[in-house]
Every structure is written in structure tokens, then in C-alpha cells.
Amino acid sequence: RKMLQVDVTDEVREYLRKPTFDNWQWDDPEMLILLRQMYIDLNLVSNLNIEMPILHNWLYEIYRNYNQVPFHNFKHCFMVAQMMYGLTWLIDLPSLLDDIDIFILLTSAICHDLDHPGYNNAYQINAKTELALRYNDISPLENHHCSVAFEVLEKRHCNVMRNFSKEQYKRVREGMIRCILATDMAKHNEILSNFKSCTPSFDFNNKDHKALLLMVLLKIADISNECRPLDVAEPWLECLLQEFFNQSDIEKLEGLPVAPFMDREKVTKSSSQIGFIKFALLPLFEALGQLFPVIEKDIIGPVRNALDYYTDMQRALEEEKKK
Numbered sequence: 001r002k003m004l005q006v007d008v009t010d011e012v013r014e015y016l017r018k019p020t021f022d023n024w025q026w027d028d029p030e031m032l033i034l035l036r037q038m039y040i041d042l043n044l045v046s047n048l049n050i051e052m053p054i055l056h057n058w059l060y061e062i063y064r065n066y067n068q069v070p071f072h073n074f075k076h077c078f079m080v081a082q083m084m085y086g087l088t089w090l091i092d093l094p095s096l097l098d099d100i101d102i103f104i105l106l107t108s109a110i111c112h113d114l115d116h117p118g119y120n121n122a123y124q125i126n127a128k129t130e131l132a133l134r135y136n137d138i139s140p141l142e143n144h145h146c147s148v149a150f151e152v153l154e155k156r157h158c159n160v161m162r163n164f165s166k167e168q169y170k171r172v173r174e175g176m177i178r179c180i181l182a183t184d185m186a187k188h189n190e191i192l193s194n195f196k197s198c199t200p201s202f203d204f205n206n207k208d209h210k211a212l213l214l215m216v217l218l219k220i221a222d223i224s225n226e227c228r229p230l231d232v233a234e235p236w237l238e239c240l241l242q243e244f245f246n247q248s249d250i251e252k253l254e255g256l257p258v259a260p261f262m263d264r265e266k267v268t269k270s271s272s273q274i275g276f277i278k279f280a281l282l283p284l285f286e287a288l289g290q291l292f293p294v295i296e297k298d299i300i301g302p303v304r305n306a307l308d309y310y311t312d313m314q315r316a317l318e319e320e321k322k323k
């Protein structure tokens with residue numbers, strides 16, 4: 001019941017909006033309280049008539065449904081929600097989108113990796129797991145995350161949407177399914193090129209344009225660790241590589257295909273990040289920057305610095321090899 005009594009100071013509420021927020025200083029119960037604060041400070045609790053006891057129950061049930069894996073755990077869920085929250089204020093999304101869209105963005109971020117097993121879609125498909133069979137190899141993980149999200153919401157004591165109208169509920173379900181499925185990196189190039197084709201004449205009244213914007217915002221929040229300060233981002237890369245190495249070790253044991261960027265014998269931090277930042281992260285951020293130049297300084301700048309950091313690291317490694 002600790003969650004009920006605690007209040008968050010104004011200083012922490014301000015800090016919570018920044019991309020420099022350092023999750024490593026906070027424990028899981030505190031992060032649950034900060035997630036609740038996001039719904040309060042975005043006026044979603046008041047405007048959408050969300051009941052606080054239900055919000056507590058829902059957040060705790062979400063927490064219980066994330067697994068203790070090195071990267072795709074509850075702390076990752078928090079970081080994606082916190083980046084989404086920071087982008088919401090930086091871009092001033094409440095002046096452009098309505099409460100339901102803001103609710104879709106934050107709730108999708110919190111739910112987007114629910115019950116992640118720590119082994120990616122390639123493993124699910126190659127190992128013919130239960131998830132791959134259930135979802136016919138079609139984004140098995142993302143389909144599962146979204147399905148678990150709505151199983152939780154269907155529980156009476158966790159249904160934060162129970163005071164929503166049928167129309168509002170329908171919009172949220174459609175939006176969350178579309179956004180969570182969009183986090184499958186296999187869809188990255190398709191979503192990015194569709195978004196780039198609509199940004200020159202972006203129309204906030206165009207449903208398709210807004211749908212693409214919401215997908216891109218969740219994608220960015222999901223993979224944006226490298227726009228954070230080095231002492232926040234670097235531990236996250238260690239966690240990610242740990243999870244990838246666990247998977248490639250199992251794949252080797254089971255005689256399954258091993259992706260080069262997961263093989264502990266082949267990958268280095270700099271090699272994995274240089275390609276990822278150049279070909280996945282920067283193109284995505286720059287496309288959003290076309291629409292919202294305000295992200296250039298505080299979001300895209302740090303990513304360019306990270307690229308320089310890993311490029312220098314890579315050069316130093318190569319110098320080492322020559323000796």
C-alpha cells in the first residue's frame with residue numbers, strides 16, 4: 001500500500017520530463033509511482049475519468065507481467081514510457097493531439113514489451129516456439145505483448161478504461177494494436193518510408209498521417225537509449241548485449257541460425273552501435289525532426305555525439321589490432 005501514501009515532489013516531476021532522466025537511481029516501486037504521476041500530470045486521470053485505485057492495480061499487474069530478463073524487463077518498459085513522456089512535453093503533443101491519442105501513446109509505451117521472454121522473433125520462428133505457432137510467424141512477440149496488454153485490461157480491478165465510451169475504447173484498442181505491432185523492427189523500413197512520404201504535407205486531421213506519427217513516436221521511444229547521457233545509455237547496451245548473447249548461446253546449442261549482431265565472438269559495442277545509429281536510429285529521428293525541429297538539440301544532438309563516441313572507440317580498437 002506504499003504506493004497510495006507517497007507523493008512526488010515538483011522537482012522530480014520536472015526531472016521526469018527530461019531525456020536526461022537516469023533510471024538507474026530508482027527502484028521498481030518508485031518507477032511505478034512515477035508512471036502513475038505521468039497519467040496525473042498529462043491530465044489523463046481527470047480528463048478521461050480514470051479511477052486512481054484502478055490505475056494502481058493496473059500498473060502493478062503490468063509490473064508483474066514483465067519478466068526478469070537482462071534488457072526487455074520492467075525498467076525497459078519504464079524507460080520507453082519516460083522517453084514518450086519527455087517527447088510529449090518537448091513537442092507539446094497535447095496542443096496537437098487529443099486525450100485519447102496521448103493515452104494511446106503512453107499506454108502503448110508501458111505495454112509494448114509485456115511478457116517478453118528475452119528471445120527475439122527470429123528465435124521464436126526458428127525454434128518453432130508456441131508463440132510462433134500461435135501467431136503463424138507474424139510478429140509473434142509483438143502480437144503477444146499486445147494480447148497480454150488487453151488480457152490485463154479485461155480484468156475488472158485493472159480496467160483503467162472502464163469509464164471510457166465505446167467509441168473511446170474502440171479508438172484506444174485500434175491505436176494500441178497498431179502502435180505495439182509497429183515496434184517489430186522487421187517493419188522498420190516500411191514504416192519509416194511511409195512516414196517520410198507524408199511529412200512534407202503532414203495533416204493533423206488526416207487519420208492515416210496521425211496513425212503513422214503515433215507509430216513512429218513509439219518506435220523512437222522504444223529504441224532511443226542512445227539519445228540519453230552516456231552513463232545512462234551504456235549500461236543499457238550492456239543489458240541488450242547480455243540478452244543477445246544469451247540467445248545466441250542457446251541458438252548455438254540448439255543448432256539454430258545465429259545472427260551476427262548477437263554472436264559474442266563477432267560483435268563489439270562499437271560495431272553494433274555504429275550501424276544501428278547510422279541506419280536505424282538517425283534516419284528515424286531525422287524524419288521526426290522534419291516535422292518537429294525542436295527535437296534537434298535535445299534528442300538528435302546526443303545521438304550524433306553517441307555516433308562519434310562509438311566511431312572513436314572503433315578506430316581505437318582497429319589501432320590496437322594493428323600493433
Ligand SMILES: COc1ccc(NC(=O)[C@H](C)Nc2nc3c(cnn3-c3ccccc3C)c(=O)[nH]2)cc1
Pocket residue numbers: 185186188222223224225226237240261272273275276280
Ligand atoms: C532491422 O532489425 C534490427 C536492426 C538492428 C538491431 N540491433 C542492432 O543493430 C544492434 C544490436 N544495436 C542496437 N539494438 C537496439 C538498441 C536499442 N534497441 N535495440 C533493439 C533491441 C531489440 C530488438 C531490436 C532493436 C533495434 C541499440 O541501442 N542498439 C536489431 C534489429
